[in-house]
Amino acid sequence: MTRRIALPRRWVLAAIGTTVAAPAPVRAQAWPSGPIRLVVPFAPGGTTDVMARLVADRLGPRLGTTVIVENRAGAGATIGSTFVAQAAPDGHTLVMSNIASHGIAPSLYRNLRYDALKDFAHVAMVTRNPSVMVANPDFEAKSFAEVVRVAKARPDGLDYGVSGAGSSNHLLGLRVAKAAGIRLTPVFYRGAGPAMTDTIAGVVPLMFDGLPSATGHIREGRVRGIATSGAERAAAVPDIPTFKELGLDIVSYQWFGISAPAGTPAEIVQRLNREIRAVLADTAVMQRFDQLGGTTLEMTPDQYTAFIAEEIAVWAPVVEASGARVD
Structure with missing residues (x-):
């Protein structure tokens, strides 16, 4: 429960x-009217x-x-x-x-x-x-370690979709990039829905999203879960490691x-x-x-x-x- x-x-x-x-x-009169x-x-x-x-x-x-x-x-x-x-x-x-x-x-x-x-x-x-970092299923990086490797191998790093400038997932992406020593560039959308659509289509390889809206896509294989931002693994997706497990001092909700x-x-x-x-x-x-x-x-x-x-x-x-x- x-x-x-x-x-x-x-x-x-x-x-x-x-x-x-x-x-x-x-x-207050006869509310709701x-x-x-x-x-x-x-x-x-x-x-x-x-x-x-x-x-x-x-x-x-x-x-x-x-x-x-x-x-x-x-x-x-x-x-x-x-x-x-x-x-x-x-x-x-x-x-x-x-x-x-x-x-x-x-x-x-x-x-x-x-x-x-x-x-x-x-x-x-x-x-x-918690939030979750997801990847297009066809993207070459299948784990966070591989994301780091690919990002370091590319002069411009990697793009990630996010639901608007200033969202918690925008800042989470910046924190992950700094902690991992890689370059991640945010691509801003008007919401997580459009960002997820482009991640599934491969327009952007990565996305940071709230776990509730990403869970169904992960379970159906439309995106691959890379890491979650909670203090412990999420019961909804227990196979996905946390950033903390992966050696990053990051916990975010x-x-x-x-x-x-x-x-x-x-x-x-x-x-x-x-x-x-x-x-x-x-x-x-x-x-x-x-x-x-x-x-x-x-x-x-x-x-x-x-x-x-x-x-x-x-x-x-x-x-x-x-x-x-x-x-």
Whole structure:
């Protein structure tokens, strides 16, 4: 079964200091009064999209309405996130907040159009998962050692597909290249789905992807799994080694949650939190997360807010060290 991860005490305590005072509250009346839009700030087919649809299908009936997943991709998940930050705070527009849009973007983008803490009412964490490096099945390198050999033999190194500048997988690729002493050049896409399509077609030889969206392709042989980024091997793909096993001091996870515009009434935020946690506790949902390689994390709104604040602090030096900045 999917493991529920116990929260570090610092997140519980930090929540007291990171909960942001919202604008004057909007009165919640007969909510929901219509469909709820859940914005995925990436193209269809990636991990964020997969997780959003898994939750939306079960959240709607619990709320007595329909939760419609809407993809608004671009600019490393910041376009869709900006849209939601500026939406009416009435509980009918939500976003799949994630490590790219709310953990990395505050340090990466010089002119980010939202504050990852002040402009959102963070509702609930959904899942955490490792990433995986995959290769086109016809690519000559069949293991990470061979990837290193091939990259060193080519003056320009190797290209890798990734779901946008500033995504966690973009930075993971840079970290792997530095640790292995090779050159890897990112090729940016509007989401993991298009990047995976090109990897399968051989347009790019390698890709870094979230494990949940890559698992099916690996099992069907459309791509070859090279290495995962977790602290231990993923149960969903137990034959694939971790970067840590391979001698690289790298452990990295993606995370995904749900957030609303700042000013969303507290009673709506709390109701959403309760229903999302109930969805994640459903046996069928937990089994599906297991199959995809994700792990649920149960958090209150304050705890999720504190978690995001901590992630911003964690990723700031990583972004600075990578030299990656976006205007």
